[in-house]
Amino acid sequence: MANNTTHTIEYKTLSIVLLVLMFLTFVTIEITSFHLGALTVTAALLIAGVKATIVMYHFMHLKYESLLLRILVAMVFVLFILIVVITFIDYAFR
């Protein structure tokens, strides 16, 4: 059942992805100049999450994988978000 197919991604696509990642890095830095209070961490995690998704989707070839595998990766993200949110139920109300 092994999948040995190779995929080639065009330089144009890779360049666009690179630019998007650089832009998001810039946003991560710039957003610290706004005083978002408790939302600072949320914003940082959201941007990091978007960047990680882009890297996995394009550079790690998730877009060529089966729906099942994509769902599994999505579940990991959902789990991570749940863990962070539940932890903050303690911190927010303590």
Added chain:
Amino acid sequence: MSNSTEKIEYVSYLDHKGKYKGLMAWIMATDHKKIGLLYMYSIMTFFFIGVILGLMMKVELLAPGETIMKAQTYNGVFTLHGILMIFMVVIPGLSATFGNFFLPILIGAKDVSFPKLNRFSWWIFIVGSIMAVASQLLKDGPPDSGWTFYAPYSTTTGTNVIMATAAAFVLGFSSILTGLNFIVTVHQMRAPGMRFFNMPLFPWSLYATAWIQLLATPVIGITLLMLIAERLFNIGFFDPNLGGDPLLFQHLFWIYSHPAVYVMMLPAMGVITEIIPTFCQRQIYGYKAVAISSLAIAGVGFLVWGHHMYTSGMSDEARWFFSLLTFIVAVPSAIKVFNWITTMYKGSIDVKPPFLYALTFIFLFIIGGTTGLLLGAVATNVQVHDTAFVVAHFHYIIFGGMGFAFFAAIHYWLPKMYGRMYNFKIANIALVINFIGFNLLYFPQFIIGIQGMPRRYFDYPAQFQPAQVLSSIGGFILVIGLILMVYNLVKGARSGEIAPENPWNGSTLEWTLPATPSLENFDEEPIIKENPYDYK
């Protein structure tokens, strides 16, 4: 798979001659079956060291005050007992031993996806284990924080906490790599015709376990690194004096360590799910419910860690929320118990040692599970938190559950692992002794726990002595049973009667192989049944 029409000569994996000889043939082995055995030998060695430490505690607790060791020694002994038993025995126990040996066979594969990585996992496991034992022997003295390493005490104690946490960190890598290997193996190596929903249920449980290993273990790794960084560089993560939050340590620790309970228990449930249909000659009741409940336990099990922290000063909102989630996780566990018992209904039950061990597992697991509900509810938890009640509950789940499932598994699969049988009569006698010893050892701790006996105390008021003495006697009885059981199994494996290919009339793929499988398990492509439990 060879296209040759000539029949491949059968050689047992135990007799296979590779590049290396003697001990090196084992250390350098990449065969999943030999790696499974390597894990089993290592784990059993650490288990008996842990048992000796446990027995030392029981002797110390025979009478109030100092009996055979000082308080600080007692702290070191329960810490090492916990580290050994948790990180080196019960977490890798079933998954690394029987998972390695039987996962590829049960899904019709020749090996795991990454055999060399599998070998590397065992090497790391040994390195981590040596570090854990070394932490007891180095000059600063054994760590005394308990296996939970709670901050801020663990950041300030002068004992060898860094070595012990580093050991747990290294052992975690072994667990992650095994989990990764199993996930890829299940996705990529299933034989043609084997879909997820006609895969046997032990691989299902291993698959769910592997996700926990892969996703939860890095959390404890990072946490322990933060602890080490705090001790070495005074970075204030957890110590309030440095601006840290000790509850953050507890959150991070239990985000891993509660799911780790399911790393221990899910494969145990998988083993029981294999044994019951075989000895009842009846297909499993509710196959899909059992399969999906494994995933549900793994998923919800990630979100209930806070029930270890009800008395820590956590917010009230978080306490009731964690309590709600804890009650939800009981549902899929109960589904499994219901399905096991329903499978037995109207079955042609063959009362052999593996089945008796499986029944014992169910009995002890129900006691452990129902007492867990008392701990899941905030109101009762605060009464018995950090008492002997928790010790009893925990051991009923982990030892009564995972431990007895391990014993069930070895009695079930030994004929396939070594090609020989053991003595049933001795196995049954050992089981009775183990059952009596176990309950005598742990049940009194429920009672004195409710009465207020704290855990991890080497001294106690005289009112608790009768129960402590009973518990200690139970410990000795249990050790006698364990020695008898291991003697019988070792004797069987070495010189028992030659086992038939299918001694239990099982229907899963391992029973289609010769008494000991060949190096690559299947010389011909296995025939995959639509229903792996094809009895009636």
